[in-house]
Amino acid sequence: MKLVFLGPPGAGKGTQAKIVSERQKIPHISTGDIFRENMKKQTELGKKAAEYSNKGLLVPDDLTNKMVENRLNGNDCKRGFILDGYPRTIPQAEFLDSIMKIDKVINFELSDEEVVKRISGRRTCSKCGTAYHLLYMKPKKSGNCDKCNSPLVQREDEKPEVVKKRLEVYKKQTSPLIDYYKKKKLLVNISAFSTIEEITKKVELSLKR
Numbered sequence: 001m002k003l004v005f006l007g008p009p010g011a012g013k014g015t016q017a018k019i020v021s022e023r024q025k026i027p028h029i030s031t032g033d034i035f036r037e038n039m040k041k042q043t044e045l046g047k048k049a050a051e052y053s054n055k056g057l058l059v060p061d062d063l064t065n066k067m068v069e070n071r072l073n074g075n076d077c078k079r080g081f082i083l084d085g086y087p088r089t090i091p092q093a094e095f096l097d098s099i100m101k102i103d104k105v106i107n108f109e110l111s112d113e114e115v116v117k118r119i120s121g122r123r124t125c126s127k128c129g130t131a132y133h134l135l136y137m138k139p140k141k142s143g144n145c146d147k148c149n150s151p152l153v154q155r156e157d158e159k160p161e162v163v164k165k166r167l168e169v170y171k172k173q174t175s176p177l178i179d180y181y182k183k184k185k186l187l188v189n190i191s192a193f194s195t196i197e198e199i200t201k202k203v204e205l206s207l208k209r
């Protein structure tokens with residue numbers, strides 16, 4: 001199964017990719033991992049990509065495409081894979097189509113309100129980095145870490161105003177992709193407003209169709 005996962009921040013796309021990858025025995029491929037891997041190994045592509053990201057610029061599509069293509073040529077991808085964070089643009093989607101046939105595109109849907117609630121509730125320990133959530137994983141003592149008692153902080157990109165901006169960027173980027181895959185009849189919409197187990201069940205059911 002060659003799969004692409006789409007979804008806004010906070011929809012649990014990465015979590016589902018990890019679970020489904022283990023259950024289906026296909027690799028979970030995120031662009032973040034591909035970038036880090038290429039930079040760590042100092043590949044030519046990695047070095048070029050680093051030049052852009054060090055300047056705070058977006059890595060151009062042709063570099064990203066090439067790195068993804070190399071990764072998808074890996075032996076572990078023969079039975080399939082889950083792409084997470086790629087494609088992000090129509091040219092990337094067209095490139096992907098030119099190198100192989102994707103079986104399904106799973107689009108995790110979540111309301112803006114729920115995205116903001118999920119992300120802006122996150123807190124992190126300022127010392128040991130343990131993650132909490134004000135609604136779903138409350139610390140025993142409000143505002144302090146259970147493990148080391150250090151103050152909990154909210155990351156800048158988890159503040160409601162910033163989350164709303166991230167969502168706008170996501171929608172602007174992703175809505176053309178959703179249309180693109182809908183036209184190709186590959187798109188499966190799955191509500192992410194549910195438990196992790198329920199969502200996995202729905203994903204796996206959709207793979208059998």
Ligand SMILES: [Zn+2]
Nearest residue numbers: 125128145148
């Ligand atoms: Zn701590």
